[in-house]
Amino acid sequence: KAGVTQTPRYLIKTRGQQVTLSCSPISGHRSVSWYQQTPGQGLQFLFEYFSETQRNKGNFPGRFSGRQFSNSRSEMNVSTLELGDSALYLCASSLGGTSVADTQYFGPGTRLTVL
Amino acid sequence: AQKVTQAQTEISVVEKEDVTLDCVYETRDTTYYLFWYKQPPSGELVFLIRRNSFDEQNEISGRYSWNFQKSTSSFNFTITASQVVDSAVYFCALRFTGTASKLTFGTGTRLQVTL
Numbered sequence: 572k573a574g575v576t577q578t579p580r581y582l583i584k585t586r587g588q589q590v591t592l593s594c595s596p597i598s599g600h601r602s603v604s605w606y607q608q609t610p611g612q613g614l615q616f617l618f619e620y621f622s623e624t625q626r627n628k629g630n631f632p633g634r635f636s637g638r639q640f641s642n643s644r645s646e647m648n649v650s651t652l653e654l655g656d657s658a659l660y661l662c663a664s665s666l667g668g669t670s671v672a673d674t675q676y677f678g679p680g681t682r683l684t685v686l
Numbered sequence: 687a688q689k690v691t692q693a694q695t696e697i698s699v700v701e702k703e704d705v706t707l708d709c710v711y712e713t714r715d716t717t718y719y720l721f722w723y724k725q726p727p728s729g730e731l732v733f734l735i736r737r738n739s740f741d742e743q744n745e746i747s748g749r750y751s752w753n754f755q756k757s758t759s760s761f762n763f764t765i766t767a768s769q770v771v772d773s774a775v776y777f778c779a780l781r782f783t784g785t786a787s788k789l790t791f792g793t794g795t796r797l798q799v800t801l
Contacts, residue, residue: 604788604789606789613792613793613794614777614789614791614794616788616789616790619788627788629788659729661729661731663731663789672719672736672738674721674733674736675733675789677723677730677731677732677733678730679728679729679730680729680730
């Protein structure tokens with residue numbers, strides 16, 4: 572079974588631009604979560620989508636948004652990029668049950684650099 | 687407060703040594719799950735193990751073993767006879783009831799195994 576895929580793997584943008592990252596979950600998984608990883612803040616939860624609806628959200632500004640399509644693929648958008656948005660963005664997929672036992676499987680990440 | 691602490695920032699060992707990575711958590715919940723993930727230099731978080739709060743049995747998988755002790759709120763991870771391929775950052779994470787899919791991660795322990 573194919574794992575979680577993320578595109579692109581690397582991105583370089585300038586301040587003020589916007590960016591869209593894509594994530595394809597494991598086949599059969601209906602939940603997609605996004606995390607931001609930086610050296611200073613570590614791994615932080617951005618949001619989770621299940622059945623095309625945002626089910627949970629972390630403490631990030633409104634510049635960070637996402638969506639999920641009917642095939643469970645998800646996109647994350649960051650508008651008006653700031654230098655501090657430089658990070659590794661990780662996508663995780665899971666079956667999507669509400670049990671805390673639901674295990675998340677991560678993709679390789681998209682490394683975003685903002686200049 | 688609900689928190690995961692990995693006090694060891696970096697550990698260096700020589701190949702074939704045993705090494706234990708510590709994880710201490712705080713929660714008021716009675717039902718929760720603990721996870722360990724490995725992040726090699728490629729960036730992808732690789733799922734290693736999941737353990738629920740009601741199961742304190744230790745687990746062994748090949749060279750890996752996990753010791754869960756509710757009395758000390760710890761979920762430690764031991765690698766026996768370490769190998770160079772074990773070099774990575776290891777994250778402990780916690781998922782609580784009521785937080786849907788969100789994983790709360792520790793800050794990670796970087797393990798360097800040298801010849």
